[in-house]
Amino acid sequence: MAITTGLIGLMGAGRSTLLDLVSGGSAFAAERTGRFTARAALVIPPDPKLDWLTEFYAARKSVLPEFTYLDYDAVGLGEGGGREAEWLNALQPVDVLAAVLPVFLDEGAADSVARRLAEVSADLVVADLAVVENRLERLANDLKRAPRVEWPAVESEREVLAGLRATLEDGTHLRALEWDEARRTLVRSFGFMTMKPMVVVLNTGEDEAAGWAVECDRVRELWPFPGTGVMACSATIEAEAGELGEDGDETLGAFGIEGAAGARLAEAVVEAAGLIPIYTGSESEARAWLVDRGTTALDFAGKIHTDIARGFIRAEVIPLDSLAAAGSEAEARRRGQIRSEGKEHVLEAEDVVNVLFSR
Ligand SMILES: Nc1nc2c(ncn2[C@@H]2O[C@H](COP(=O)(O)OP(=O)(O)OP(=O)(O)O)[C@@H](O)[C@H]2O)c(=O)[nH]1
Ligand SMILES: [Mg+2]
Known part of the structure; x- marks a missing residue:
């Protein structure tokens, strides 16, 4: 089982650098979708607890959860001309979105995280609002033509969508609403962006690593929506250090950067998706599963x-x-x-x- 995460963000936010970083340079070309070319990476972060379990049962093999990342090249949030909508459409099948914020561009700006977060949020909300508005327009037309017996169904969908519009206009992401199964089914085909579990990746300069914990907490305050995970990285320097092996670890350590970026991102994906690890073990196989909380x-x-x-x-x-x-x-x-x-x-x-x- 692999969890697929789509990288989004403004153009030049550092998505491709992050993909190279978490894959250790082993990203590969994925299928072309419409006008866009994607690269993908398959990452399997190690799990010391599973290593222990494998040894405990003297298991012949061990199986870890797999994380797939998808990165569309040279396209970004906030672009005009219909490209953005097409791109977001291509991202419909992913389980999780990871929004990369180019905090490194605002070196020293105290409000960088808040501003970048507002920027991404606005773009996602606008994308979802466009979907809601389109559908509402269509329903208004349907209502004119539909036989009277169908009016209640159309009306009830209009009511739901009007509620979603109000939520979005408020700047709130749709996954923050209470969703029963019936309403969830009703909106599933719309594939709303703000409905998907979302990881916020703060891509900062290396000098800012000491402040990561504080900034990550700030994100959780500013985006208190369920289904949110947070991670910070310094994509360029971490990617460069990754090529140096142990010497690289030392360089990163000096900045206070610890742990592989791939494992940190996976942790944030698991947090956003609301998953927990469950283990099984026997002589034939020790395995870590990710299941819904x-x-x-x-x-x-x-x-x-x-x-x-x-x-x-x-x-x-x-x-x-x-x-x-x-x-x-x-x-x-x-x-x-x-x-x-x-x-x-x-x-x-x-x-x-x-x-x-x-x-
Ligand atoms: N200083 C610094 N530069 C970075 C960092 N991350 C990315 N960059 C630089 O920002 C530029 C854009 O990075 P990419 O990874 O290509 O960004 P992208 O989001 O894939 O951009 P597009 O695919 O072109 O939309 C590159 O020149 C990177 O080297 C970072 O953490 N620090
Ligand atoms: Mg790119």
Whole structure:
């Protein structure tokens, strides 16, 4: 399973540099869409907890979640001439959007993050508003022509869309609204940008790394919408340092930059998408899964295999850290830490799960 993230931002925000950075230079040409050429990268960040689990079960292989990134070349938010709409349309299938903010261009400006964020937000909101307005216009025409029996359906869609318009005009992203399944289905085909999980990437100069934590918190204050993740990087210098290996790590360390950008971005994608890691382990395979927060034991069984969900008996569940502290399954069992759970049990981040099922 791969999570696909589309990189967006103004032209020259540093999307391509970020793609090269997280892929370690292994980005490849993706399919052409309309007038645009895309490059993609497949990134599989390491997971020390899965390494531990693999060793614990002496598993023959280990399987990690995969992250795909998609970058369309030389096109950006805020462009006129219909190009932007076509580009955003091409991004419809992605699971997550990552908005790269060129904070490095505003060196020293105290309000850079707020201003860049407002800029991106306005462009996304305007794109969604255009979709809403178009649809409302069409519905107004439909209403003139439609037989009376169809009026209530048209009216109710108009009402929903008018509500979305008011939300957008307020500058609020649509994912901040309460969505029941019926309304979600109604708007799914519109593919609203501000409905998608979104990562904000602050691309700053290297000298600003010391202030990253503060600036990331500022983003969370300014964009308090659910489905938002935040990450900071200094794309150029991190990409250059990446080519130098350990010497590069030392250079980055001097600026206070720690951890691979690919892992940091993946973390923000996981945060935005509302996913949690769940582990499974056996002699044949140790595996890290990413599942929606709130996933039940039965949902998870179905994710492994429909047959396992069909024959679900119960799930044995233990937090990975408890298993590590106990040192063996037998000891964890003796401590009563391996719980036996039913179908409706909601899994927690870093649970190790063993689904028992009948064939
Ligand atoms: N100083 C500095 N320059 C950067 C940084 N990130 C990107 N740049 C520079 O900004 C320019 C644009 O970067 P790209 O990565 O090509 O930006 P892009 O968003 O892909 O731009 P388009 O695809 O042309 O829309 C390049 O010259 C980069 O070297 C950064 O963190 N610091
Ligand atoms: Mg580019």
